[in-house]
Amino acid sequence: MENKKCVICESDFIGTKASKICSKECRRVLSSKIASKNYKKRKEEKQCLYCPSVFIGTKNQKLCENCCSTRRPKLQKVVKKIKCHQCNDVYSEIEKFKTNGDEVILGPTCPKCKEENKNKLIERMRSDDNPSIITYGRCIPIKRMTPEEFSIFQSERMTGNNNPMKNSETAAKVSVTIRENYASGKIKKITGNEHWLWKGNRDKNQVIRALLYPVWTKPILIRDGFKCVMCGEKKRRLEVHHLTRSFNDVVLQYLNGRKMCDLTYKEFKFVSNAVIEEHKNIDGITCCVDCHKDIDPHRH
Numbered sequence: 001m002e003n004k005k006c007v008i009c010e011s012d013f014i015g016t017k018a019s020k021i022c023s024k025e026c027r028r029v030l031s032s033k034i035a036s037k038n039y040k041k042r043k044e045e046k047q048c049l050y051c052p053s054v055f056i057g058t059k060n061q062k063l064c065e066n067c068c069s070t071r072r073p074k075l076q077k078v079v080k081k082i083k084c085h086q087c088n089d090v091y092s093e094i095e096k097f098k099t100n101g102d103e104v105i106l107g108p109t110c111p112k113c114k115e116e117n118k119n120k121l122i123e124r125m126r127s128d129d130n131p132s133i134i135t136y137g138r139c140i141p142i143k144r145m146t147p148e149e150f151s152i153f154q155s156e157r158m159t160g161n162n163n164p165m166k167n168s169e170t171a172a173k174v175s176v177t178i179r180e181n182y183a184s185g186k187i188k189k190i191t192g193n194e195h196w197l198w199k200g201n202r203d204k205n206q207v208i209r210a211l212l213y214p215v216w217t218k219p220i221l222i223r224d225g226f227k228c229v230m231c232g233e234k235k236r237r238l239e240v241h242h243l244t245r246s247f248n249d250v251v252l253q254y255l256n257g258r259k260m261c262d263l264t265y266k267e268f269k270f271v272s273n274a275v276i277e278e279h280k281n282i283d284g285i286t287c288c289v290d291c292h293k294d295i296d297p298h299r300h
Contacts, residue, residue, distance in 0.1 A: 001014050001015065001016065002014070002015070002016075002017065004019060004020070006020070006021050006022040006023075006026055007020045007021060007026075007030070008021055008022075008026040008029050008030055009022065009026055043056050043057060043058055044056065044057070044058075044059070046061065046062070048062070048063055048064040048067055049062045049063055049067075050063060050067045050097075051064065051066065051067055053066070076097070076098045077095055077096065077097055077098065078095070078096065078097075078098045078103070079093050079094070079095055080093065080094055080095075080096050080103050080104065080105050081093055081103060081104045081105065082094055082104075082105050082106075082107035083104050083105070083106060083107065084107065084108075084109055084110035084113055085106050085107065085108070085109065086109050086110070086113045087110065087112070087113055089110060089112075090104065091110040091111070091112075092107070092110075204260045204261070204263070204268060205247075205251065205260065207272065208251070208271075208272045208275055208276075209247070211272055211276060212275070212276055212279060215276055215279070216240075216276070216279040216280075216282075216284070217240050217284075220240050220284050220285070220286060221238060221240065221286055223286075224285065224286035226238065226286070227286065228286060228287045228288040228291055229285050229286055229287060230287050230288070230291035230294075230295070231288060231290075231291055233288050236288040236289060236290070237288065237289050238286055238287070238288060239286075239287060239288070239289060239292050240284040240285070240286055240287075241284055241285050241286075241287050241292055241295060241296060242282055242284050243282070243283045243284055243285060244282050244283060245282055246296075246298065247275075248298075250275050250278050250279070250282070251271070251275055253278075254270075254271045254274050254275065255271065
């Protein structure tokens with residue numbers, strides 16, 4: 001520390017070797033003087049953009065004081081030409097305010113140059129100079145298949161051992177994915193009468209079929225010798241086919257437009273007894289599952 005003299009107020013103070021001012025107020029005065037000095041150095045003689053007057057201003061200043069004071073100077077509109085920055089040809093015109101600048105404005109590329117650039121780019125991408133072709137080589141063009149060819153391709157792909165579901169690992173992954181989608185709600189589980197294979201309430205139908213077995217089904221099986229009358233097979237699952245009226249037709253006759261699940265216990269008991277009594281007048285034949293599907297289109 002040493003005795004020094006302030007360059008602004010010329011008062012004595014104790015400071016370091018590099019210090020030149022004594023207080024913050026003197027620092028503000030010094031900084032404003034330096035700024036004004038630098039500002040004056042940056043000023044130069046310029047011509048106003050909107051009027052022919054000459055003024056002294058900074059590098060970025062384009063308007064004189066008169067034009068700056070008016071928010072929107074009254075200027076005359078003129079038609080200026082736009083030239084392409086690539087070929088320097090004039091290709092369009094635009095209406096703008098009259099200024100002291102050139103009457104020709106440098107604009108974007110003209111439509112002709114755009115088309116030429118596009119064609120050059122296409123030729124380059126198709127040629128061997130394409131960077132992707134140099135790196136990876138040319139791709140073999142794939143012929144697009146028609147819908148008929150695609151269906152044949154898919155059927156051949158999914159038949160026999162080509163079917164990916166024949167692989168146990170793939171089948172396990174698909175089953176896990178489907179279960180997760182059902183659990184998360186991505187796949188909505190459709191049940192009841194909204195399902196596409198809905199045939200009514202099957203629980204009470206099965207009860208009626210169980211009651212019908214010793215009365216109507218079993219005697220027909222014994223009569224036919226427990227074998228299919230169509231193919232003579234004995235080892236397959238055997239069923240009894242209604243010849244005159246189907247089981248659903250008989251049940252719907254006594255429901256009168258109602259659903260089986262809406263019946264009370266007494267109403268269901270009445271319907272089941274009526275269906276069993278009606279089957280005494282209906283004949284049937286024994287057949288296996290495959291033959292039953294062939295002769296009955298409603299059997300799934």
